Amino acid sequence: MNNEVGFPYLDELNDIQRRAVTTLDGPVMVIAGPGSGKTRVLTYRIAHLIKTGVPPWEILALTFTNKAAREMKERIEKVVGPGAHRVWAGTFHSLFAKILRREAHRIGYPNDFTIYDTDDSKSVVNDIIKQMNLDKKVYNNAAVRSRISAAKSNLITPKAYANNEELMAYDRMNRRPLIYQIYEKYVAKCQRAGAMDFDDLLLQMFRLLYQNPDGVREKLQNQFKYVLVDEFQDTNHLQYETIKMFVNYQGSNENICIVGDDAQSIYSFRGATIENILMFENDYPEVQTFKLEQNYRSTQFIVQAANEVILNNKKQIQKKIWTDKIEGDKIKLIKALTETEEGKRIADNIIESKNRYNLRNNDIAILYRTNSQSRVFEEHLRRYNIPYRIYGGLSFYQRKEIKDAIAYMRLTVNDKDDEALKRIINYPRRGIGKTTIDNLTQLADDNEMSMWEILTKVEFSARAKKKMGDFVKLIQSFKQKAATSDAYETASYIVRRSGIAELLRSDPTPEGQARVENVNALLDGIKEFVEDDELDEGEEMMDKTMSAFLQTISLMTDADNDTEEQDVVTLMSVHAAKGLEYRSVYVTGLEENLFPSYMSLSSPEQIDEERRLFYVAITRAENYLTLSYAQSRYQYGQMRYNDPSRFLEEIGEGNFDSIISISKKPEFPQPKILGNFKKLGAAKAPAISPPSGDFQPSSPEKIKAGMKVLHQKFGTGEVKSVDERMVASIHFDQLQDNKEKRIMLKYAKIQILEN
DNA sequence: GGGGGCTATGGGGGG
């Protein structure tokens, strides 16, 4: 049909996809269901732009992860050749950081600005709360930080915050009326430190465009003639306004293409809003919309289940995904008594299905709602010698020894970075104690200077002076080294001379040795960074400074260091799985209070988001989908009993493997407290205990064949027989393998329910 | 100033 000469790739697309790819000018919106070839459309669209004569560097493609951007570039390259690498593709954060590294000096930041991670931000907030003498139990630093973050994401300045009655009323209600002051101080403090937090990378980019010093806005608008945004449903207000800055101007062709799926919006907790999709249609009335609904990924039962689940969300863009793939296998459900059993049975299932379906480890993913759930799976996979890799959780750069080493590098690059300074001023120990540091902090606050400035300018008592003088000299020697050497030489100099290397080596424990190796791995990483000589075609120069290195790593996520060569089972959170696909997927921990999370139970909007998250989870599967839940699990150090997730019931029974059914009735008398737990917003939930109060073990000799009994661990069951040694064979209702358990009555905690 | 042990507290997803 489509034989356009020179564009053979267009033949690989269906009609709608092709139109989405070839409609190059003016605003375009692509609503793309899971597995509908979204990435293919984005990739080919960019390739098509280049093929029709648009220089790659005039294309700005904002993706959700660096990995996605990298993969996209590789695929574009296959179509158009080497020029592809000059496309500006990356995450909002990384591309904006790249631009800000050139332009930040125009808006009051050093070009070598530090990027504060969440811990740094929290610590800044902490300091301010302390400084203002506020009760840190009321002014919880995480809560305050997230208010500040939300304000920034909505383009609300500290001043505007103070004048916003809604925000102020909310804060008063939560007994935190002074957040606006903390916000103001926070902004000032970060700026003084020459530091941007993650939100600032977006916000300062916006400011740069808005304030337009030296015509930098026109320069950028002129450069990026085509703007594409992936996962648009996960952008926040600030991101959208920034995009508009690039696109909206006198004489603009408004060449913007957004791709997204409202049903997969799962990041509202960091300010993302589906409103952006509606706004888009308002802001660009000329928009041409394409809906991709054919799913090429999953077999029918999976697609069917996904549709059934998402139907429970009322606010949706009308859309129904379909597939012409085979019916495929039904969905399996694993019901476990405990989290440990869940881990074991999934590991068992992996072994079995690998044989039966001829799967490689790479075909398999285990997904969970919270990262802490990974532990049990890890244990069982290790026991079976199944190689795996965990994404998320504590990444390499979050490890203490790495952060310590990096703090030295940060301070060397940007001496105003107070968070880095505080981290290492007395690490390794050099006799600068709490009192001195408090003093220093106070002086810095009072004089609105950085701690480093105080260190270098203010006179201290003789003893303190000596110690601090030594520290200053040390850092100055690092600065000097950095000025004359590359990042690797500087870094290894720092690790040696700071005393970190020696300190770590002195710990002979395996953990200690692991820390040494980690720091060495960090140095190797820097070396690799420095020695990378692959200049992209047309690229001017490569930035090999330590500052550049620090910038790249602070925006790196776990998914970016992939080891795709290896054949391993993937373990990750559902959030992290967005955009990925596997032949066999396990979605685990499907319990009320966990998935959906207990944090979301109080609001219907948040439940809807959990549901979209579940929708994302199940649509990762190509051929085999297994769902699982445990009736009890340790949460926060206590055994908890949770109902099966409501989402399980939203999937029609017909989609499930008939052998296994969902048990609708709870096996244990459900603790009444659950109801309150939800309403109280989980502030102080008492431990949910096992049958406890109602459960009274009956004396062993009374238990006879034919009785209905309640076992503390296995739930209700029927006693089939009791032998002379007081061993009972009991059939428990909830155990799936129709077998009876042999229970030693002498030790068992069993209550007679009926004779 | 430094270190160790104890208690209280909070506990999600991520760039």
Added chain:
DNA sequence: CATAGCCCCC
């Protein structure tokens, strides 16, 4: 259960 922060003692 993990961690932050506190208190106490050297």
